[in-house]
Amino acid sequence: MADKSKTTIIVKKIKKGHEPHHGGSWKVAYADFTTAMMAFFLLLWLLSMLDPVKRSAVADYFANFTLLQSGQSFMQQSSVTPKESNTTGQETAQVQSHSKQFEEHLKKIIEEKLKELKDHIMIDTVEGGVRIQIVDLEGEPMFPLSSADPTDKAKAILKVVAENIKDEPARIAVEGHTDAIPFRGGAITNWELSTARASSAMREIEKNGVDPAKIARVVGYADTMPLIKENKKDPRNRRISIILMFEKGQKTSNPMIQGQ
Numbered sequence: 001m002a003d004k005s006k007t008t009i010i011v012k013k014i015k016k017g018h019e020p021h022h023g024g025s026w027k028v029a030y031a032d033f034t035t036a037m038m039a040f041f042l043l044l045w046l047l048s049m050l051d052p053v054k055r056s057a058v059a060d061y062f063a064n065f066t067l068l069q070s071g072q073s074f075m076q077q078s079s080v081t082p083k084e085s086n087t088t089g090q091e092t093a094q095v096q097s098h099s100k101q102f103e104e105h106l107k108k109i110i111e112e113k114l115k116e117l118k119d120h121i122m123i124d125t126v127e128g129g130v131r132i133q134i135v136d137l138e139g140e141p142m143f144p145l146s147s148a149d150p151t152d153k154a155k156a157i158l159k160v161v162a163e164n165i166k167d168e169p170a171r172i173a174v175e176g177h178t179d180a181i182p183f184r185g186g187a188i189t190n191w192e193l194s195t196a197r198a199s200s201a202m203r204e205i206e207k208n209g210v211d212p213a214k215i216a217r218v219v220g221y222a223d224t225m226p227l228i229k230e231n232k233k234d235p236r237n238r239r240i241s242i243i244l245m246f247e248k249g250q251k252t253s254n255p256m257i258q259g260q
Helices: 025-049 052-063 074-078 082-113 115-120 152-165 190-207
Strands: 121-126 129-135 170-177 215-220 239-246
Touching: 082 115, 082 121, 082 129, 082 152, 082 239, 115 121, 115 152, 129 152, 152 190, 152 239, 170 190, 190 215, 190 239
Parallel strands: 170 215
Antiparallel strands: 121 129, 129 239, 170 239
8 A cells, every 4th residue: 555644845945135235345444444533633632732842752753763774673673671761761860850950940040030020930840851931911911912022021031041041951942822812903823923922032042142053943832722721811821931851861061050
């Protein structure tokens, strides 16, 4: 008798969806682009937070940077032995110690010779050196309105500063800053004015004995780096900054500081 049992075969058909017209590679490229832009703007922000001495060191590094130098790769150059690291640390400590001593010395000089103008002068230690800031006060500008010619008061301050920094083993940066009040006439902007005032201050300290070869840079920042951040129109934002960047391993020629 024939086997009447039947075998049932079920066939499942899997419907394939339509392939996308475009792959996902553009998403990866877009993500890479976005990440790169974020890193770029983060770098700009970090650089804006650095003090002038650090910015100068970073600029000098990249200005002279090469991947291959004297047969060594970048990775080989970046390796520092413990002895070198210790020496560098000692030199940095010496520079900071000298900076602090020079700051105190200069404050005493200002108190003695410029007592009536001392409120216009701010001195502090920054990494690698000392910063001297000559600021406007309400109704007592260091430069006439819209002018790059220093007043007699500004000249008196710059003369004393020059006499006391000319023999220091340091490179010198001169910076001009303005407040955030824009010009009405439109002839020049705060950028040109801050740069012109920095140049005038440089010429004034050179006239009083500072070797032009020591001048590392002269630059104007307009109102982009206010001293009084909570009030960008404060007159103290109008200022000249003279920054001494001391060289490692060199001693001051000023006997008053050497004796401290």
